[in-house]
Amino acid sequence: MAASQGRAAAGLLTRLQTSAPTIRTLSSSNSCSQNVPSCLWKLGRLNHVAIAVPDLGKAQSLYKDVLGAQVSETVALPEHGVYTVFVELGNTKLELLHPLGEKSPIANFLQKNKAGGMHHICIEVDDINAAMTELKEKKIRILSEEPKIGAHGKPVIFLHPKDCYGVLVELEQA
Numbered sequence: 001m002a003a004s005q006g007r008a009a010a011g012l013l014t015r016l017q018t019s020a021p022t023i024r025t026l027s028s029s030n031s032c033s034q035n036v037p038s039c040l041w042k043l044g045r046l047n048h049v050a051i052a053v054p055d056l057g058k059a060q061s062l063y064k065d066v067l068g069a070q071v072s073e074t075v076a077l078p079e080h081g082v083y084t085v086f087v088e089l090g091n092t093k094l095e096l097l098h099p100l101g102e103k104s105p106i107a108n109f110l111q112k113n114k115a116g117g118m119h120h121i122c123i124e125v126d127d128i129n130a131a132m133t134e135l136k137e138k139k140i141r142i143l144s145e146e147p148k149i150g151a152h153g154k155p156v157i158f159l160h161p162k163d164c165y166g167v168l169v170e171l172e173q174a
Contacts, residue, residue: 039130039134040127040130040133040134041125041126041127041128041130041131041134042125042126042127043123043124043125044123044124044125044126044174045092045123045124046092046121046122046123046124047092047093047122047123047124047152047170047172048086048092048093048094048095048121048122049092049093049094049095049118049120049121049122050094050095050096050097050118050119050120050121050122050170051094051095051096051097051116051117051118051119052097052098052106052109052110052113052116052117052118052119053096053097053098053116054098054110054114054115054116055098056074056083056085056096056098059085059096059098059116060074060085060096063087063094063096069087069088069089070087070088071085071086071087071088072085072086072087072088073085075151076100077100077150077151078100078101079148079149080100080105080148080150080151081099081100081101081103081104081105081106081107082097082098082099082100082104082105082106083097083098083099083100084096084097084098084151085098086151095122095151097119106119119168120158120167120168120169120170121167121168121169121170122156122169122170122171122172123169123170123171123172124171124172124173124174125171125172125173125174126174127173128147128155128156128157128171128172128173129147131157131171132147132157135159139163140159140160140163140164141159141160141162141163142157142158142159142160143157143158143159143160144157144158147173150170150172152172154172154173154174155172155173156170156171156172156173157170157171158170158171159171
């Protein structure tokens with residue numbers, strides 16, 4: 001299963017930046033691909049994987065007390081309808097999400113997934129506005145008209161999961 005998820009993630013990253021049917025390898029080069037005109041923006045590192053949890057206290061305890069991770073304090077983000085907690089992993093983070101308010105998208109997610117589960121991935125970009133423009137041109141649906149300020153105090157957008165092979169993708173300004 002991990003191998004198929006890895007292949008799906010690699011395919012998603014390729015679709016986000018290419019419009020021509022070429023095979024790409026992930027590299028640190030500045031161009032998107034030698035067969036495609038250069039992009040005005042660039043994907044960066046995986047910032048976090050978000051997990052919706054039905055009991056935030058129990059989830060914090062699992063990562064802190066059982067697994068020994070560094071766990072942040074709970075932060076309310078009313079404009080997103082969530083409480084967030086970050087778990088530091090060294091090379092990336094986990095974001096634990098819990099509903100805040102009646103219209104929380106996480107409440108809807110947890111109604112369908114009672115035990116919780118992976119909600120989205122977040123990838124950094126060097127120019128979120130250029131990314132929005134180009135992705136709209138490539139018919140990738142963005143779930144808001146403008147970037148919103150995310151949990152790290154930086155602009156973020158979300159890409160429709162139906163356009164990203166079933167994965168809700170958050171792009172965050174690096």
